[in-house]
Amino acid sequence: MLETFFTGAVLAVIGIYCVVVKKNLLKKLIGLGVFTNCIHLLFISIGYRNGGMAPIVTPENMGFIASYAVDPIPQALVLTSIVIQLSVTALGLSIAILAFRHNKTLDTDKMNKIRG
Amino acid sequence: MLEYMIAVLIVSAFLMLTIRKDFIAIAAIIISFIMVAVIFLQGQITIVRYGDWMPPFGIVWVVDKLNAFIGLIIAGMCSLVAIYSIKYIRHRKHRFYTLLCLMTAGLLGVCLTGDIFNMYVFFEILSISSYGLVAFFLDEHAIEGAFKYLVMGSLGSSFLLLGIALIYGMTGTLNMADIALFASGSSHSPYLIFAVFLVICGFGLKAAIVPFHAWKPDAIEGTPISLGALFATASSAIGVYGIMRVLFIFGLLQLNFVLIGLGIITMLTGALLALVQTNVKRMLAYSSISQMGYVIMAIGLGTTAGLVSGLYHILNNALITGLLFMAIGCVVYITGKEELDEMGINNTPLLICIGIGVLSMAGIPPFNGFVSKWLIFMASWEISPLLTIIAVAASAITLAYGLKIFSSIFFSSRKLEGRIPKTMLIPVIILTLLCVLIGFFPQLGLNMVEPASSALLNQNQYITAVLGGG
Numbered sequence: 040m041l042e043t044f045f046t047g048a049v050l051a052v053i054g055i056y057c058v059v060v061k062k063n064l065l066k067k068l069i070g071l072g073v074f075t076n077c078i079h080l081l082f083i084s085i086g087y088r089n090g091g092m093a094p095i096v097t098p099e100n101m102g103f104i105a106s107y108a109v110d111p112i113p114q115a116l117v118l119t120s121i122v123i124q125l126s127v128t129a130l131g132l133s134i135a136i137l138a139f140r141h142n143k144t145l146d147t148d149k150m151n152k153i154r155g
Numbered sequence: 156m157l158e159y160m161i162a163v164l165i166v167s168a169f170l171m172l173t174i175r176k177d178f179i180a181i182a183a184i185i186i187s188f189i190m191v192a193v194i195f196l197q198g199q200i201t202i203v204r205y206g207d208w209m210p211p212f213g214i215v216w217v218v219d220k221l222n223a224f225i226g227l228i229i230a231g232m233c234s235l236v237a238i239y240s241i242k243y244i245r246h247r248k249h250r251f252y253t254l255l256c257l258m259t260a261g262l263l264g265v266c267l268t269g270d271i272f273n274m275y276v277f278f279e280i281l282s283i284s285s286y287g288l289v290a291f292f293l294d295e296h297a298i299e300g301a302f303k304y305l306v307m308g309s310l311g312s313s314f315l316l317l318g319i320a321l322i323y324g325m326t327g328t329l330n331m332a333d334i335a336l337f338a339s340g341s342s343h344s345p346y347l348i349f350a351v352f353l354v355i356c357g358f359g360l361k362a363a364i365v366p367f368h369a370w371k372p373d374a375i376e377g378t379p380i381s382l383g384a385l386f387a388t389a390s391s392a393i394g395v396y397g398i399m400r401v402l403f404i405f406g407l408l409q410l411n412f413v414l415i416g417l418g419i420i421t422m423l424t425g426a427l428l429a430l431v432q433t434n435v436k437r438m439l440a441y442s443s444i445s446q447m448g449y450v451i452m453a454i455g456l457g458t459t460a461g462l463v464s465g466l467y468h469i470l471n472n473a474l475i476t477g478l479l480f481m482a483i484g485c486v487v488y489i490t491g492k493e494e495l496d497e498m499g500i501n502n503t504p505l506l507i508c509i510g511i512g513v514l515s516m517a518g519i520p521p522f523n524g525f526v527s528k529w530l531i532f533m534a535s536w537e538i539s540p541l542l543t544i545i546a547v548a549a550s551a552i553t554l555a556y557g558l559k560i561f562s563s564i565f566f567s568s569r570k571l572e573g574r575i576p577k578t579m580l581i582p583v584i585i586l587t588l589l590c591v592l593i594g595f596f597p598q599l600g601l602n603m604v605e606p607a608s609s610a611l612l613n614q615n616q617y618i619t620a621v622l623g624g625g
Contacts, residue, residue, distance in 0.1 A: 085324040
């Protein structure tokens with residue numbers, strides 16, 4: 040459990056560093072992806088149980104499944120969140136393409152408004 | 156009835172892409188406004204259970220006085236913007252209305268839901284459609300504003316998701332009433348405070364509180380001005396609503412120096428930066444940031460008077476900022492310029508509307524801005540007179556830049572004549588009349604605000620309505 044939280048924290052720092060410091064539009068988007076995925080990892084690890092079973096209820100295991108199965112809700116939520124992240128990244132990339140057409144560069148220092 | 160509202164909005168958004176008739180989208184948005192208004196007038200806690208799962212399982216929508224009030228403001232502003240944009244947007248109108256429908260669906264969804272992850276999903280619908288709307292003109296300003304908004308907004312919603320994950324890990328439930336029940340039975344651990352802080356960061360970005368405000372002027376500069384009105388009123392309202400709701404769930408609505416500090420910084424920074432702008436859209440954007448500062452400070456006071464005045468100021472900010480954006484949109488429609496010194500126009504009714512907006516924004520009696528600002532001054536005086544002095548000073552700066560807008564239009568040497576379409580003038584006149592009406596009869600607004608603030612203070616009623624009543 041502890042190592043997942045540690046990994047999550049390291050990924051979060053890398054992601055935020057990448058968004059804030061890097062000057063390239065694509066690198067900023069990659070940083071966003073890393074940061075969101077670290078949250079997904081944390082979220083999954085909240086519902087994880089070491090040696091747990093898949094949460095499929097059958098007539099045989101109805102009585103005791105709650106004390107053995109992993110929690111399925113975080114997995115469902117993370118799936119939703121992955122789809123959302125996909126659409127944000129797609130929109131971000133298309134805006135980056137348009138920005139490249141206008142400025143002929145992806146470097147934020149050479150554009151007027153985007154700084155930091 | 157409520158369950159069909161979002162369906163109507165989303166279906167009409169996709170119909171717009173194929174049929175391309177504006178009236179579908181406008182009708183859908185106005186229908187949603189009527190639905191919210193009916194629920195607001197019913198005056199009891201409405202609960203919609205999706206798939207007939209009993210709470211705390213499944214997704215529920217809970218409409219109490221507070222979110223009915225915020226929903227009414229949002230749906231009202233969205234319908235006015237939809238009417239206003241018929242003539243203002245000239246090219247690719249069907250895409251504009253598609254995104255506007257989705258944005259309305261997102262705003263109302265965040266506002267009316269009673270499930271914390273559902274809130275995140277609607278928050279993302281709202282965010283993604285607003286990124287698209289900021290980039291609508293596809294010119295250099297729009298693209299750069301949209302990219303900046305996208306990066307900052309996604310960071311903000313990631314913080315929101317992280318906060319929700321931590322809250323779920325702690326309580327094991329996503330239902331707001333169930334979380335409130337859990338939180339009322341235990342002490343506030345630092346872990347929980349951290350989760351609440353993350354959620355407040357996420358919503359604070361939408362409300363453009365000062366450390367997170369940098370996207371707003373750039374985004375509004377890039378958008379069509381009618382959407383600027385929506386970003387400055389409805390988006391801010393939803394951000395503040397989210398903060399209030401989270402504090403309400405965890406029973407943290409009390410004297411909060413962090414919120415007061417953020418409010419003061421927001422108020423002063425917004426007002427001072429508005430003073431030095433030359434582009435009218437940027438100036439109004441900073442002005443709306445400054446108005447939100449008053450609301451945040453009033454909520455941070457934690458008293459009943461503070462909450463009443465804060466909610467009242469959300470209403471008044473929607474009316475006043477909406478009025479100024481739309482009236483100045485008419486000026487921009489004629490002159491085609493957005494710089495302050497090129498905006499001379501010769502149109503008396505419009506100038507009267509702008510004048511009322513400016514005076515009301517600065518809190519001059521007898522207009523509506525005075526009522527809520529006076530309530531905020533009174534509420535803050537009880538905590539510390541220093542807060543009142545700072546708020547009055549910010550109000551004085553507001554008057555300064557407001558007059559700058561007014562004089563640049565009124566005393567300009569080069570005045571243009573032009574006809575303004577009726578569909579643009581009607582929303583402006585409706586908002587002006589509401590400003591004057593609420594200014595002369597403050598009781599009208601108070602009748603809406605006081606039930607909302609008492610709902611906010613009565614956590615047990617909310618919990619029993621959701622979990623006990625079935």
